[in-house]
Amino acid sequence: MADRPLTSDRGPKFTELNDLVSQKAGGKILFATDDWFAVAENLLKVEPAAFDKDAFTSYGKLMDGWETRRKRKEGHDWCVVRLAMPGVIHGVEVDTSFFTGNHAPRVSLQAARLTSQDEAIIPRRVSKMGSEASAANMKKVAALKSEEWQTILPMTATGPGYSNTCRNYYRVQSRDRWTHLRFNIYPDGGVARLRVYGQVIPDWSKLPANMLMDLVAMESGGVCVGYSNVHYGHARNLIGKGRSSVMSDGWETARKIDRPAILESDLRGVLKVPGNEWATFRLGHPGTILKVVIDTNLFKGNFPDSCKVEACNIGMDEESEAMEKFGPPQWKLLLPTVKLSADRLHHFDAPDVKMCGVVSHVRLTMAPDGGISRMRLFGLRRNKANL
Ligand SMILES: NC(=O)NC(NC(N)=O)C(=O)[O-]
Numbered sequence: 001m002a003d004r005p006l007t008s009d010r011g012p013k014f015t016e017l018n019d020l021v022s023q024k025a026g027g028k029i030l031f032a033t034d035d036w037f038a039v040a041e042n043l044l045k046v047e048p049a050a051f052d053k054d055a056f057t058s059y060g061k062l063m064d065g066w067e068t069r070r071k072r073k074e075g076h077d078w079c080v081v082r083l084a085m086p087g088v089i090h091g092v093e094v095d096t097s098f099f100t101g102n103h104a105p106r107v108s109l110q111a112a113r114l115t116s117q118d119e120a121i122i123p124r125r126v127s128k129m130g131s132e133a134s135a136a137n138m139k140k141v142a143a144l145k146s147e148e149w150q151t152i153l154p155m156t157a158t159g160p161g162y163s164n165t166c167r168n169y170y171r172v173q174s175r176d177r178w179t180h181l182r183f184n185i186y187p188d189g190g191v192a193r194l195r196v197y198g199q200v201i202p203d204w205s206k207l208p209a210n211m212l213m214d215l216v217a218m219e220s221g222g223v224c225v226g227y228s229n230v231h232y233g234h235a236r237n238l239i240g241k242g243r244s245s246v247m248s249d250g251w252e253t254a255r256k257i258d259r260p261a262i263l264e265s266d267l268r269g270v271l272k273v274p275g276n277e278w279a280t281f282r283l284g285h286p287g288t289i290l291k292v293v294i295d296t297n298l299f300k301g302n303f304p305d306s307c308k309v310e311a312c313n314i315g316m317d318e319e320s321e322a323m324e325k326f327g328p329p330q331w332k333l334l335l336p337t338v339k340l341s342a343d344r345l346h347h348f349d350a351p352d353v354k355m356c357g358v359v360s361h362v363r364l365t366m367a368p369d370g371g372i373s374r375m376r377l378f379g380l381r382r383n384k385a386n387l
Contacts, residue, residue: 012169014091017197018218022046025084030122032079034132037067040079049192051098059130067190078184085200086179093195094168096161103160104185110149111178146182177201199223216377221284228277229253235279238375247298250373253277270306276367285381286360292335292353293376294346303342304366309335311359332356358382
């Protein structure tokens with residue numbers, strides 16, 4: 001079994017959390033002071049930035065990121081981003097890929113909790129290269145007083161977009177729940193991607209207690225807390241919004257190097273293969289799980305033979321110990337091993353789904369390797385005290 005890569009290979013631990021501003025999850029640019037060379041929407045794209053050395057537009061070199069004009073007046077550039085869903089931010093990645101002589105040399109981040117009435121102050125955005133915010137729109141957006149929002153990342157230097165200096169990671173200390181960000185670049189320049197890692201915090205008071213909901217979904221506050229291998233696609237994609245649109249929007253492991261040449265099946269047709277791959281999750285809220293959905297959407301030549309789901313009820317203090325290792329003792333079988341097929345939704349409920357009581361964490365194991373795009377765990381939220 002492959003072990004989880006060292007964090008130094010993949011960035012700090014907070015980069016395993018969900019990206020709260022990604023376009024895929026619903027993050028949105030609401031305002032930008034300048035979009036001359038490249039529009040601010042590029043900051044929120046999921047795919048890594050690309051570069052074509054020969055591509056130019058009538059405004060200059062085509063860049064895959066947000067790039068403003070060289071400032072010839074006072075001030076600095078900034079944009080306002082609405083988080084895909086309200087949440088707590090643990091850390092930020094400012095990726096300057098390919099911005100070498102033109103990267104934004106310093107950045108800062110401010111945060112706010114806005115209502116839809118507050119947001120209505122912001123003029124409707126027209127995202128267009130070669131444009132800058134009009135004086136009238138600057139005046140309207142000034143009413144938000146975004147320069148006074150709480151600073152969650154003070155002004156700090158970034159590296160230029162070479163492969164060894166483009167990934168700039170910053171830890172965020174505040175544990176408040178935010179809805180909007182103001183991303184400042186000083187004084188101007190380019191940033192390829194902005195990733196804001198954290199956990200969605202639903203407003204539980206607005207959700208009926210007896211509503212059947214996907215308790216592991218990113219939208220419910222679920223997070224991935226461990227995995228064995230995420231070579232082609234991160235395990236957090238399993239709890240992403242909607243169905244996947246590309247294979248990379250699922251959990252996909254590398255092929256096992258030590259896979260045997262000949263495979264045997266047991267009487268139920270489940271392969272007897274050595275090894276497996278696993279991913280563990282903390283539910284957004286503890287609860288009892290009644291239905292499991294496993295989606296192999298778009299995995300055709302690389303779907304796993306089979307999978308199982310286990311669950312347990314542990315405290316946060318036990319999480320790191322239990323989730324880093326493969327065999328903590330508390331796991332109960334929620335969905336015993338089931339055969340999977342290519343590119344389809346698999347629905348399970350009782351008696352396939354076993355009663356495990358109130359659970360806080362789950363582990364999906366697939367054998368021997370391959371890809372699963374989504375896992376949905378529908379249940380009723382319960383307090384641990386109701387055990
Ligand atoms: N060659 C460049 O990238 N020049 C300028 N940027 C773009 N995108 O053209 C600049 O200097 O800011």
